[in-house]
Amino acid sequence: MRINCPICGDRDWREFYYLGAADYLNRPAEGDLDAIHKYLHIRENPAGVTKDLWHHEAGCSSWLVVERNVTTHEILGVELAAEVKR
């Protein structure tokens, strides 16, 4: 699997750290325990296209949102998390 980092270009996935579903970008408000439980633990976990957060640990250190088909490992798109968040 290779991930096309918007800053560094096409790189082997060994350079990246996988954090999990891009749900992590939408942190709920403090104190809303149900929302925090959902944010931390509950996953849609589709057998299809997902958006995940990856950290280009051995490269530019950017956080990326990687759109990926998890049944084929095909990478469909890569964006900087900072831009997705904005």
Add this chain to the structure above:
Amino acid sequence: MGYNAFQILKEGLTGNKGWRPVWRDPEPKSEYDIIIIGGGGHGLSTAYYLAKNHGLTNIAVIEKGYIGGGNVGRNTTIVRANYLLPGNSEFYSHSLKLWESMEQDLNYNAMHSARGLINLFHSDGQRDAFSRRGNMMCNQGDDAILLDREGVRKHLPYLDFENHRFPVYGGLYHPRGGTARHDAVAWGYARGADQLGVDIIQQCEVTGIDVHDGKVQGVQTSRGTIRAKRVGIVVAGRSSQVAAMAGLEVPIESHILQAFVTEGLKPTVDHVVSFGMGHFYLSQSDKGGLVFGGDLDFYASYAQRGNLPMMEHVMEAGMSLVPAIGKAKVLRSWGGIMDMTPDGSFIIDRTSVDGLYMDCGWCYGGFKAVPASGWCMAHLMAEDKLHEVAAKHTFERFRTGHGLMDEEGTGSQHNLH
């Protein structure tokens, strides 16, 4: 059909034409007392213990593919009870006891082999951790022996004891640990359940779960509607999809785990051995193939195949520990879909739908749990009460944070186990 020496001799001499299927292939009825979705090891053992322990026999096990065709037929077959934390400790202890009586109980040869499991350690810190784990295992009533380097050498003379980077300091020996023939476990439970009257319905895909007024009514399948007031979802690997059919969301992320088998070799590896300085564990099947595996690839996947870097890591770790295996050729590799929970421990619990139960989240350790998982899920479905050895394995623990069973001590987060 009986299995005995006479039968084997007779069939051997007459071209093996007399063997018959050992479970029926029934048409689904329109209604059952209980439906188990999923005919893997856990689903079949659930059905078997519902019938045997609770006298409930009007049961259908509904399987999309065929019996023994999923993760139960493709895993590294290890059976052990070397867990540390309350919750896991008593559950796996119970499971190991069931393994030890299963073949007599089912009258079926699952080739359970208590060949001993040795977890190697390579530093003083690891020795302390394994010593603690061994004490916990003994406290639970299971067996553990701390071996020093020479003790390990006596059991495993083929390791590279001269490796300067990862010296073997010793190992935690669990004599009752071992292996079993994986698909035979599924076949044994299928045959046992069938003989008690359970309908095993293969090639039948569940496409929907009917819920009315918060109560489960039955399932929609590729072979029609089947009604039941109690339904168990036992489909680790596809738990999120099947749960979604009832509108449920579960704390599971699916990951991939790879394993490998070499060509058949003469008997060399008598135990199950795990490396403490890289993720690698090894045993030898009765056919002679070396069976070994590593860690997850560590990204969500349903692809049922992994990527090469993890394969490379496993091979490197294997070569560090047992350089001799470098001469063996790898015949097959396998990637299975693992239901990963945040804390790395499983779930056997009720759901928010009345009459709908789930047995899921087996992470990468489901095989050894097959007997106790079925035992506890059957108890839950029959009595509507959590079984005492699995009582901590609820959905609620993630919401509250109480009673998390994070065996590795890394944190309760999806990508850490």
